[in-house]
Amino acid sequence: MVERFDAxxxxxxxxxxxxLSEDQIRWVIDAYTRGVVAEEQMSALAMAIFLNGMTGEEITTWTQAMIDSGETMDFSSLTKRTSDKHSTGGVGDKITLPLxxxxxxYGVAVPQLSGRGLGHTGGTLDKLEAIPGWRAHLSNDEIMEQLESIGAVICAAGSGLAPADKKLYALRDITSTVEAIPLIASSIMSKKIAEGTDSLVLDVKVGSGAFMKDIDQARELAHTMVRIGQSAGTATVALLTDMSVPLGRKIGNALEVEESVEVLAGGGPADVVELTVALAREMLVLAGVDVDPAENLANGRAMDVWRDMIRAQDGDPDAPLPVSKHTETVVAESNGVVSAMDAYKVGVASWRLGAGRARKEDPVQAGAGITIHAHIGEQVKAGDPILTLHTDDEERxxxxxxALDGGISLSNVASTRQSxxxxxxG
Structure with missing residues (x-):
């Protein structure tokens, strides 16, 4: 076969x-997926994109070429509209579970094709696998049936969706090009558009525990992804949300399931509830439903769907969740108000306790993680518990x-957590 272009x-x-022209982009993505463009050549191109950027048109074409590299899902046979959510990842971000x-x-189908955690950010599938019996892998027929009958499915994405992205994602990780906004945006959006949802809400995290530390960069990423979605015919909006401190009070797989169930029972931490309701409202509006989502947290209807969803994937919603073998408490060294809690440092500590993985093939501990007893703006006395660390291996x-050193600060000045x-x- 004679190739149309030269890498x-x-x-x-x-x-x-x-x-780059549309033809050049489409060829290079296809040729890379086929193995004609070598890894070192795509590495050089990724670095050139990182350094020199791309136009909006280039990014849209690049994304579509990655979508076209594999199969797409089609939910048009469902009797319900579909709406999806994607988070750029953070510490304690269990929002998908109650959302x-x-x-x-409210009668809107939610196809959440999710992933696993890597590094200091947790993965939705790892969290749900803490539930005894729950399985992540479903066939396309099972996904469609569950969406029609129950309305929500959280499962592993099939390997056939955007295979070009799978190759490029791994390459970016080892070539220091992860932060390139055109490549981040096209990576996220190629998978989400290939999933075939009618509408999409993006939760773009900002702060120490997030991928994007700077709000201007996060805003640029959000604008880029919204444009890509809208160009592809997917109604898309983005929320920028704070990830300078951990979300909620529990970080780790079983711990985050536990907190999610608290939210579904009408309780849970205020920040987790606030973000769950805000994202739900955006998803429902895009699907043409105008309600206050807080109502179905309070009246138990969301909990009923949760239980049905877990059972449909062979999980037992009533089974006790795994508990770590060992705990250790971190206490306040003086009196004061918690004025800072670095999300990144807390995330790394949780990872080191066994809640996360350094490589994709590493196992995770279901019960490992951190419980936060005193969060931002809360008063403590010397000796009061601030955190409890959970792990199966005491040497961790x-x-x-x-990892936590310098990550928690006390002050004499009263403060409150912001929204x-x-x-x-969008």
Whole structure:
């Protein structure tokens, strides 16, 4: 087969700050997926994109080419409209768990094709696998049946969706090009558009525990992704949300399931409830439903959908969740108000306790993680517990405490936690 283009010419074009044509982009994505473009060539192109950027048109074409590299899902046979949510990831971000059944309780189908955790951010599938019996892998027929009958499904994405992204994602990780906004945006949106949802709400995290530390960069990413979604015919909005402190009071797999169930029971931490309701409202509006989602948290309807959803995937919603073998408490060294709690440091500590993984193939401990007893703005006395660390391996405590060093501050000045919502785009 004679190739239409040459990878070296395409690399040179972007290296020299020129715009790639639609044909060039479509060829390079297809040829990379087929193995014609070598890893070192795509590495060079990724770095050129990182350094020189892309136009909006280039990003849209790049995303569509990645979608076209594999199969797409089609929910048009459902009797319900579909709405999905994607979070860029954070510490204690368990929002998908209460959100999917909450939105489904209003008759909107929520196909949440989710992933696993890597590094200091947790993965939705790892959390749900803490529930005895629950399975992540469903066939397409099972997904469709569950969406029609129950309204919500959280499961592993099939390997056939955007295979070009799967290759490029791994490459970006080892070539220091992860932060390139065109590549982040096209990676997220190619998978979400390939999933075939009618509408999409993006939760773009900002702060120390987030992928994006700077609000201006986060806003640029959100605008880019909203444009991509709308260009593809998917109604898309984004919320910028705070990830400078952990979300909620529990970090870790079983611990976050436990907190999610508290929210579905009408309780739970105020920040988790605020974000769950805000995202649900956006998803429902895009699906044409105008309600106050807080009602179905209070009256138990969202909990009913949760229980049905867990049972449908062979989980037992009444089974006790795994508990770690060992705990250790971190206490306040003086009197004061908790004035800072670095989300990144807490996330790394939880990871070191066994809640996360350094490599995709690493196992995780279902019961490992951190419970927060005193959050931002709360008063403590010397000796009061601030955190409880959970792990099955006692030798992990030392490194977890090292990760927390300097991450929690006390002050004499009273303070209150601000809203987790920072901005709305779309």
């Amino acid at each position: 070296v010419d395409i690399i040179r074009t972007k290296r020299d700050r020129q715009v 999917a059944p909450l939105v489904a309780s 405590f030392e490194r977890a405490k090292e 987790v919502l920072l901005d709305r785009i």
